Amino acid sequence: MTRSTEAGTVVAVCRNQQPGLPKPVVDEIMLQANWGVEGDYHAGKLVRHRYLARKYPNRPNKRQVLLVDVQSYTDIAEVDIQLGPGAMGENITVQGLAVMQLPLGTHVSVGEALLEITEVRTPCKQLNGMHEQLLQAVTTKEQGKKCFKAGMMARILRGGRVRAGDQICIQPDTALTQPQLFP
Template identity: 30%
Template sequence: MGKVIAVCTSERRGIQKTNIHSAQFRENWGIEGDAHAGDWHRQVSLLSFDKIEAFRARGAEVGDGAFGENLVVEGIDFRSLPVGTVLECNGVVLEMTQIGKECHSHCEIFKKMGECIMPTEGVFARVIRGGTISEGDRMEVRRV
């Protein structure tokens, strides 16, 4: 079981996201108001809080949403779960669709640190059932 630490969105792609603390997730679409929402397989991005903390321990000064992640969750190592894993949080159901991503243009984090964790540690999901997710909500792995 995990705990949602941050809920982040951005109005356009290619920029850091901002923690809005709570958001509406729409079935087969993603997060209302987020640039990555749409009818595709990467509607929501997730990153493990523990991986962010380890990166910070190496000297990175990054805030919530810095990697372009929508959800920061403590207590779940998303990278260790297979594609198809079903996650549930406050009635919202997400299905993992992709692990990692190709980094086409190195972000500011990469330029400063020489690496970025989103391409290897980030995962993506589509929204199976909508609802609201807020900071502090519990997330469970329902099916692997």
């Protein structure tokens, strides 16, 4: 399921009251169950992603937290894109846990909180505001289908405080399906 362990470490936490990138790194974030990150634009009962909110205004928010593995930043550095935590709009940057390999439905504890992985993040052209080739760098093709490697979305099952240095762990027996790496 993961590269080497079923646990990792939080490298950074980020939030932004405004839409857009980057999300600034902060000392800690407070996660609210079934709501999102306190003080973050994407928190709310209904989906807050601007495109999805226009298309499906009554859709429940299952995109409350974005997790990105530092491996994503390492991978894009190989194509000369030098960015760091928050640049892809994530709330939690982790190391040591292969975020993109987490099956949908997996529960992970992070700091005081408990999350459920809900979907692969489908990135948009807004990433190119950070670097003109970023969207291309996190989009690949596998078996003729687009595959995105820009983080996993989660909903908050149990709220709590999360800080850099906190552990993130897969909760046993919660993986329901394999990740779907394309829309």
